[in-house]
Amino acid sequence: MKSNIILSGVGGQGILTIAAIIDTATLNSNLNIKQSEVHGMSQRGGAVQSHVRISDKEIFSDLIPKGKADVIISVEPMELLRYLPYLKNDGYLITDSNPFLNITNYPELEELYSEIQSHPNTILIDAKKIAKEIGNARATNIVLLGAASSILPLNEESLKNAIKILFERKGEKIVHKNINAFDTGKKIASTLVS
Amino acid sequence: MKHLFLGNEALAQAAIDAGISGVYSYPGTPSTEITEYIQKSKLAKELNIHSQWSVNEKTAMEAALGMSYAGKRAMTVMKHVGLNVAADVFMNMSVSGINGGLVVVVADDPSMHSSQNEQDSRYYGRFALIPILEPSTQQETYEITRYAFHLSEQMGLPVLIRMVTRLSHSRAGITTSKRETQKEISLPKNPHQFQLIPFYARKRYQHLINIQSDNRESSENSFFNKYIEGPNTSMGIIASGIAYNYLLENFEDDGCPFPILKISQYPMPKKLIKKLFNKCKKILVLEDGYPFIEELVGDFLGEKQKVIGRLTGHLNRIGELDPDNIREALGFEQKHTKKIPKIVSGRPPELCVGCAHRDLFDAINELGKEISTQQVFGDIGCSALGVLPPFQSINTLIDMGASITMAKGAADAGIHPSIAIIGDSTFTHSGMTGLLDAVIEKTPITIIISDNSAIAMTGAQDSSASGRLITICEGIGVEEDHLKVITPLHKNLEENINTIRQELNYKGVSVVIAQRPCIQIPKEKKAKLREIKKEASY
Numbered sequence: 248m249k250s251n252i253i254l255s256g257v258g259g260q261g262i263l264t265i266a267a268i269i270d271t272a273t274l275n276s277n278l279n280i281k282q283s284e285v286h287g288m289s290q291r292g293g294a295v296q297s298h299v300r301i302s303d304k305e306i307f308s309d310l311i312p313k314g315k316a317d318v319i320i321s322v323e324p325m326e327l328l329r330y331l332p333y334l335k336n337d338g339y340l341i342t343d344s345n346p347f348l349n350i351t352n353y354p355e356l357e358e359l360y361s362e363i364q365s366h367p368n369t370i371l372i373d374a375k376k377i378a379k380e381i382g383n384a385r386a387t388n389i390v391l392l393g394a395a396s397s398i399l400p401l402n403e404e405s406l407k408n409a410i411k412i413l414f415e416r417k418g419e420k421i422v423h424k425n426i427n428a429f430d431t432g433k434k435i436a437s438t439l440v441s
Numbered sequence: 442m443k444h445l446f447l448g449n450e451a452l453a454q455a456a457i458d459a460g461i462s463g464v465y466s467y468p469g470t471p472s473t474e475i476t477e478y479i480q481k482s483k484l485a486k487e488l489n490i491h492s493q494w495s496v497n498e499k500t501a502m503e504a505a506l507g508m509s510y511a512g513k514r515a516m517t518v519m520k521h522v523g524l525n526v527a528a529d530v531f532m533n534m535s536v537s538g539i540n541g542g543l544v545v546v547v548a549d550d551p552s553m554h555s556s557q558n559e560q561d562s563r564y565y566g567r568f569a570l571i572p573i574l575e576p577s578t579q580q581e582t583y584e585i586t587r588y589a590f591h592l593s594e595q596m597g598l599p600v601l602i603r604m605v606t607r608l609s610h611s612r613a614g615i616t617t618s619k620r621e622t623q624k625e626i627s628l629p630k631n632p633h634q635f636q637l638i639p640f641y642a643r644k645r646y647q648h649l650i651n652i653q654s655d656n657r658e659s660s661e662n663s664f665f666n667k668y669i670e671g672p673n674t675s676m677g678i679i680a681s682g683i684a685y686n687y688l689l690e691n692f693e694d695d696g697c698p699f700p701i702l703k704i705s706q707y708p709m710p711k712k713l714i715k716k717l718f719n720k721c722k723k724i725l726v727l728e729d730g731y732p733f734i735e736e737l738v739g740d741f742l743g744e745k746q747k748v749i750g751r752l753t754g755h756l757n758r759i760g761e762l763d764p765d766n767i768r769e770a771l772g773f774e775q776k777h778t779k780k781i782p783k784i785v786s787g788r789p790p791e792l793c794v795g796c797a798h799r800d801l802f803d804a805i806n807e808l809g810k811e812i813s814t815q816q817v818f819g820d821i822g823c824s825a826l827g828v829l830p831p832f833q834s835i836n837t838l839i840d841m842g843a844s845i846t847m848a849k850g851a852a853d854a855g856i857h858p859s860i861a862i863i864g865d866s867t868f869t870h871s872g873m874t875g876l877l878d879a880v881i882e883k884t885p886i887t888i889i890i891s892d893n894s895a896i897a898m899t900g901a902q903d904s905s906a907s908g909r910l911i912t913i914c915e916g917i918g919v920e921e922d923h924l925k926v927i928t929p930l931h932k933n934l935e936e937n938i939n940t941i942r943q944e945l946n947y948k949g950v951s952v953v954i955a956q957r958p959c960i961q962i963p964k965e966k967k968a969k970l971r972e973i974k975k976e977a978s979y
Contacts, residue, residue: 286900288470334779
């Protein structure tokens with residue numbers, strides 16, 4: 248069993264929280280993990296990505312080779328497309344639809360969405376809106392993680408357990424809201440896919 | 442139980458477990474998390490391990506040497522260009538040798554993700570004639586760091602651990618081992634060991650040369666250098682550090698059919714290299730950074746066999762390695778992967794919304810409209826982002842502290858106004874001496890210290906300059922009338938422009954401190970800063 252996941256977004260959007268949940272769930276499932284991330288200059292509003300690799304065997308490279316990613320999970324729609332060369336032919340694309348506008352030459356939204364939807368196995372959702380509706384706008388990334396969860400080689404319990412571990416010190420309410428965000432994301436994705 | 446550690450964190454935990462009594466560092470990507478991990482570690486606190494940031498890499502390394510002199514284990518950590526700053530002590534402490542185990546950790550940044558060059562620290566290690574360790578995985582980083590302290594004491598030399606960005610900033614599950622206790626104070630047995638006047642230095646240097654055979658021997662027999670047999674001898678592969686992982690990635694579960702020499706300890710293991718050369722028709726060298734191994738083996742052994750790698754164009758000469766460019770070097774068929782759609786535009790880093798540097802650059806750019814010959818010399822840190830649009834306020838960016846000294850040289854050449862923009866921490870790191878040069882000669886330059894009270898680019902660490910800038914400038918001799926403090930806020934734009942304009946017209950040294958804390962500083966630290974400011978009463 249092997250799974251390669253790319254997380255993408257803009258510095259400060261919280262892709263490392265998604266990574267931390269997957270990492271924790273993986274270690275607690277007695278699987279091997281390698282997860283690379285970006286620190287330093289790019290973190291300041293630039294494009295950032297994290298390569299997450301899960302396997303029951305030894306993992307060699309910290310970076311995913313091109314054409315080997317099972318899924319790209321993006322918290323920003325244009326950033327999703329930046330990592331397409333890494334995606335397998337039958338890989339999944341999961342992204343939030345809200346653009347992060349800190350550049351002047353951002354593509355037209357219509358064109359961007361139609362480009363994203365031209366790929367098979369795509370889940371394009373307004374995760375931010377969903378997160379707001381359940382009362383936790385900051386849980387956009389957890390909605391996306393929930394939407395991606397059925398593709399990940401980790402069971403739901405271990406992912407939820409990881410959410411509990413990571414948000415524990417922020418109180419039960421925050422844990423509950425994030426679990427709720429996860430469930431909602433999962434539900435919406437399953438409706439979209441079927 | 443396995444711990445989820447960044448390569449940097451695995452290294453830091455290993456240093457704690459190796460019984461260090463102190464770590465001395467200056468922040469710099471990709472090395473910063475090593476020291477931060479020790480600063481945040483409860484265990485390190487209980488053990489009273491020193492971990493506070495130093496003013497720069499040179500002061501850090503010298504302090505680490507002082508701790509080693511006292512017989513205790515110490516570590517010093519920096520990014521690759523930081524070693525240039527510390528090069529003076531680095532080159533001399535291999536001559537003096539060490540007392541307590543001393544490990545120098547340098548994180549290189551191939552591809553220059555957050556740096557001005559991609560210099561390869563292995564050259565420094567060879568230059569200083571000391572052992573170099575280059576781990577390939579996070580687990581090996583833990584083990585090699587534990588080993589490094591023993592090796593250092595066994596050889597009586599500092600040991601260099603070379604990390605690279607991708608290893609520093611990637612996480613994996615790590616198994617740790619039993620902790621060693623810290624050493625007691627025990628002064629050097631030879632009273633002349635650390636007295637490097639020529640008379641003693643020659644003896645020490647001779648000793649350093651004499652032990653090079655032991656240094657080589659240790660590498661030849663190192664657990665971390667491995668010769669791995671393979672049935673296909675049409676090619677042999679030398680893979681160092683992280684390149685070894687990328688190589689194995691290309692063969693996944695089948696295993697590599699070619700014989701491999703994995704190198705993680707230097708000086709280069711001659712016997713193992715010869716063995717590979719005797720068995721294989723050609724040699725592929727895989728190493729992240731400069732073609733350090735390739736150049737040496739290619740020059741001397743390349744006549745008999747073909748040596749390929751970065752120098753022969755089989756791999757990219759610059760930029761980091763990855764599984765894909767190694768795949769190409771192995772001669773595998775080309776993959777057909779999806780392309781990045783044309784509508785995707787670049788997204789370079791930028792200053793945070795609300796950052797004080799933004800308001801300063803607005804003022805500089807307004808002034809630029811008035812003066813046609815204005816030259817602005819920039820410096821390392823977040824303020825360097827002023828090079829990029831939308832500001833493009835800075836004409837040069839070279840190294841820590843160069844803004845002030847380059848502005849001075851340009852002023853000496855006749856440029857006026859000549860402006861230096863430097864961050865507060867960069868100023869205390871390497872700007873103060875340049876300021877003294879200018880003060881002594883009364884050079885007509887305007888120095889703007891953009892004081893955000895943090896080492897911002899690396900994550901808002903404590904700045905040595907906090908609350909001290911005015912007294913430092915006064916002490917160096919900046920005239921009171923030409924030492925101004927402004928608050929870079931949009932509402933103050935006109936006033937700030939006026940203040941800076943006035944100083945640009947002054948034909949001597951002026952310093953303008955543009956003071957507003959970094960917005961990334963956590964709340965609790967901001968409260969502490971206010972205290973410092975009150976005490977310094979400005």
